[in-house]
Amino acid sequence: MTGMLIQMLDSWPPSRKTRGMKRRHFLKSLAFTGAAGLVLPRTKLFGANAPSNKLNIALIGTWGRAEAHFGGLATENVVALCDVDAKHLEFGARKFPNAKQYVDWRKCIEQKDIDAVVCCTPDHTHAFIANWAMNRGKHVYCEKPLANSVEEARVVRANYLKNKDKLATQVGTQRHEIENFNRVRELVLDGAIGEVQEVSAWGDRKIPRPGYLPAAGDPPANLQYDLWIGPSPFHPYNPGYFSGGPGANCLSWNMYWDFGSGQVGDMGSHTMDLAWNAIDAGLPTAAEGRGDPFNPDVTPVKLEMHFDIPANDWRQAIKVSWYQGGALPESPARYIDLHKIDHGAMFEGSKGVLVANFDTRVLYPLRGEADLTYYKPRTKGTVLPPMGNFQRQWINACKGNLKTSCDFDYSGKMIEMMLLGLVAYRAGKKLSYDGATGLCKDCSEANELLRRTYRPGWTLNG
Ligand SMILES: NC(=O)c1ccc[n+]([C@@H]2O[C@H](COP(=O)([O-])OP(=O)(O)OC[C@H]3O[C@@H](n4cnc5c(N)ncnc54)[C@H](O)[C@@H]3O)[C@@H](O)[C@H]2O)c1
Numbered sequence: 001m002t003g004m005l006i007q008m009l010d011s012w013p014p015s016r017k018t019r020g021m022k023r024r025h026f027l028k029s030l031a032f033t034g035a036a037g038l039v040l041p042r043t044k045l046f047g048a049n050a051p052s053n054k055l056n057i058a059l060i061g062t063w064g065r066a067e068a069h070f071g072g073l074a075t076e077n078v079v080a081l082c083d084v085d086a087k088h089l090e091f092g093a094r095k096f097p098n099a100k101q102y103v104d105w106r107k108c109i110e111q112k113d114i115d116a117v118v119c120c121t122p123d124h125t126h127a128f129i130a131n132w133a134m135n136r137g138k139h140v141y142c143e144k145p146l147a148n149s150v151e152e153a154r155v156v157r158a159n160y161l162k163n164k165d166k167l168a169t170q171v172g173t174q175r176h177e178i179e180n181f182n183r184v185r186e187l188v189l190d191g192a193i194g195e196v197q198e199v200s201a202w203g204d205r206k207i208p209r210p211g212y213l214p215a216a217g218d219p220p221a222n223l224q225y226d227l228w229i230g231p232s233p234f235h236p237y238n239p240g241y242f243s244g245g246p247g248a249n250c251l252s253w254n255m256y257w258d259f260g261s262g263q264v265g266d267m268g269s270h271t272m273d274l275a276w277n278a279i280d281a282g283l284p285t286a287a288e289g290r291g292d293p294f295n296p297d298v299t300p301v302k303l304e305m306h307f308d309i310p311a312n313d314w315r316q317a318i319k320v321s322w323y324q325g326g327a328l329p330e331s332p333a334r335y336i337d338l339h340k341i342d343h344g345a346m347f348e349g350s351k352g353v354l355v356a357n358f359d360t361r362v363l364y365p366l367r368g369e370a371d372l373t374y375y376k377p378r379t380k381g382t383v384l385p386p387m388g389n390f391q392r393q394w395i396n397a398c399k400g401n402l403k404t405s406c407d408f409d410y411s412g413k414m415i416e417m418m419l420l421g422l423v424a425y426r427a428g429k430k431l432s433y434d435g436a437t438g439l440c441k442d443c444s445e446a447n448e449l450l451r452r453t454y455r456p457g458w459t460l461n462g
Contacts, residue, residue: 062092193349
């Protein structure tokens with residue numbers, strides 16, 4: 001191993017043609033040998049900010065949510081920018097003037113020196129960009145939600161699992177870094193509520209819309225509208241899809257089936273993560289959903305979805321539920337008003353109930369006999385360590401151990417469950433689901449809803 005390393009150092013820097021491949025191999029080898037104690041850590045060899053320690057990153061979607069990544073990305077080499085809106089591309093280029101510019105992400109991803117991709121585009125393109133990037137050997141950070149259909153979630157996860165020894169992935173559920181996530185997990189795992197039985201998460205955001213917006217003239221010259229529509233069925237241009245401020249424009253399009261999955265993929269990604277992080281869940285064996293009457297254009301505002309989650313090695317089988325738009329689980333006590341928690345999670349166990357929002361938690365022992373003697377709080381030395389900055393965790397993972405908290409396996413399964421719930425809502429019945437095949441048993445109409453139909457010329461797994 002040391003011999004190989006010396007050879008690689010000798011041939012550094014590589015020729016331009018082979019740079020992408022060799023760099024990635026080199027960064028990983030260094031991290032590996034550093035961990036094995038055979039050579040000095042990379043930072044000592046070159047200094048933490050030496051060019052050779054930096055990733056070459058493509059940022060796809062350069063305005064809006066992308067801005068939240070600018071600080072972290074500035075520590076690396078942003079070598080490519082892509083946006084379908086020339087003004088937004090210009091916005092990104094002001095921050096990263098040396099990057100090459102693209103309007104079509106399919107061309108951007110082909111740039112040879114790219115090590116890693118950060119995807120901040122609308123939801124209906126996420127799985128495409130994630131797949132195409134992984135298929136070209138790039139690490140991926142993809143904003144939430146990872147997918148817009150059950151099939152998309154499964155294809156992305158399968159591609160990640162094939163490449164997990166080479167690639168670092170992270171879904172943009174950055175609230176995961178809040179230490180309360182660890183505290184909630186510890187309480188559940190350590191038995192503060194006894195045997196966990198039922199877990200719910202909810203969000204109260206409501207964005208009602210009657211249907212797709214009517215045609216409203218030509219798109220502005222700065223916007224490549226056909227590329228914005230991308231793989232989705234065509235809907236005529238309307239400025240209403242672009243009327244939100246930076247980082248909030250997703251609320252102008254994410255409730256339409258062809259562009260998003262409403263609150264299921266939006267705040268559902270963050271809030272179910274608070275619950276899912278504490279239960280080590282696999283795919284559900286059953287799903288059901290009910291809510292607002294079905295609208296073929298728009299996802300429901302009010303909705304509840306229920307899942308049967310199999311047992312694992314530390315807990316029994318449990319029910320997991322998602323509530324939104326005014327639907328809520330029943331409170332365990334009159335004086336715990338769940339309406340006052342805009343986005344939260346509740347864990348019901350044999351001895352108590354834990355209610356949490358992103359930052360705080362409250363433990364409610366059930367009845368007099370739940371005296372908490374069965375529960376031993378952790379000592380300072382055994383609490384789960386803080387994960388630090390969420391985006392930084394991925395950057396470090398790309399350069400080293402590939403480990404992230406919300407990789408495409410964990411987050412892929414979670415969004416698969418959530419999107420299956422939407423299928424159950426549309427099918428109008430409880431579905432029996434086979435996580436191994438990704439098919440519903442005895443329900444062909446539900447199986448039709450597991451996938452989206454794409455416009456000609458767009459390949460999900462290209
Ligand atoms: N993690 C979070 O807390 C958080 C917060 C806000 C948004 N988001 C997510 O970030 C994503 C973007 O949200 P937003 O509000 O910034 O949306 P947006 O509509 O502003 O789009 C973001 C950028 O992507 C560009 N874009 C659109 N289609 C593109 C394409 N095909 N190729 C390249 N660029 C394209 C847009 O022009 C824009 O500059 C969404 O998926 C959303 O769910 C996450």
